[in-house]
Amino acid sequence: MKNLSILATAIIVLGSMSAMAMPLDTGTLHPGQSMIVKIADGFFMPPADPNAPPLNEETVQAAVDQKLQRKFDDAVRTTNNHLTVQGAKDAGWGVIVDHYAEIDRDSDGYLTFDEVQTFFDARSPLPAARARAAAEVQVVE
Numbered sequence: 001m002k003n004l005s006i007l008a009t010a011i012i013v014l015g016s017m018s019a020m021a022m023p024l025d026t027g028t029l030h031p032g033q034s035m036i037v038k039i040a041d042g043f044f045m046p047p048a049d050p051n052a053p054p055l056n057e058e059t060v061q062a063a064v065d066q067k068l069q070r071k072f073d074d075a076v077r078t079t080n081n082h083l084t085v086q087g088a089k090d091a092g093w094g095v096i097v098d099h100y101a102e103i104d105r106d107s108d109g110y111l112t113f114d115e116v117q118t119f120f121d122a123r124s125p126l127p128a129a130r131a132r133a134a135a136e137v138q139v140v141e
Contacts, residue, residue: 061128068120072113082110 053059075091076083088096088111096103096116103111103119121133 057126057128061126064124064126064129065117068117069113072116079110082112083116084110 071091071093072083075087075093079087083096085097085100088100096111099119100111103115105115118133121129124130124133
């Protein structure tokens with residue numbers, strides 16, 4: 001715990017200094033490199049990308065859907081768009097492996113992209129995804 005407080009103090013001190021120079025070990029330098037490292041202006045946020053899309057529910061949902069589609073496509077490269085338990089394991093998709101029986105709603109032994117998307121949509125904090133999942137759920141009484 002003492003080491004953690006020393007580290008936190010060092011970070012605060014270094015972050016609050018406007019400029020600092022410290023020597024480097026000359027054995028690790030390449031020819032032509034300076035032996036002094038200058039730290040100026042402390043920590044800062046990089047400027048926003050002017051070409052980036054606005055950050056709102058629609059753009060976030062679109063990005064999540066694209067990432068899910070890419071992950072699914074990578075996992076089913078060799079299985080004709082059907083995700084098996086082994087395919088999920090090979091892709092390192094542990095959450096799919098753990099919930100495979102729950103996701104495979106029609107119990108056909110493989111998952112389609114719609115089944116995987118519905119599973120994740122039901123757990124999403126985004127209203128559009130939850131609405132899409134609710135439309136997929138069939139209530140039997």
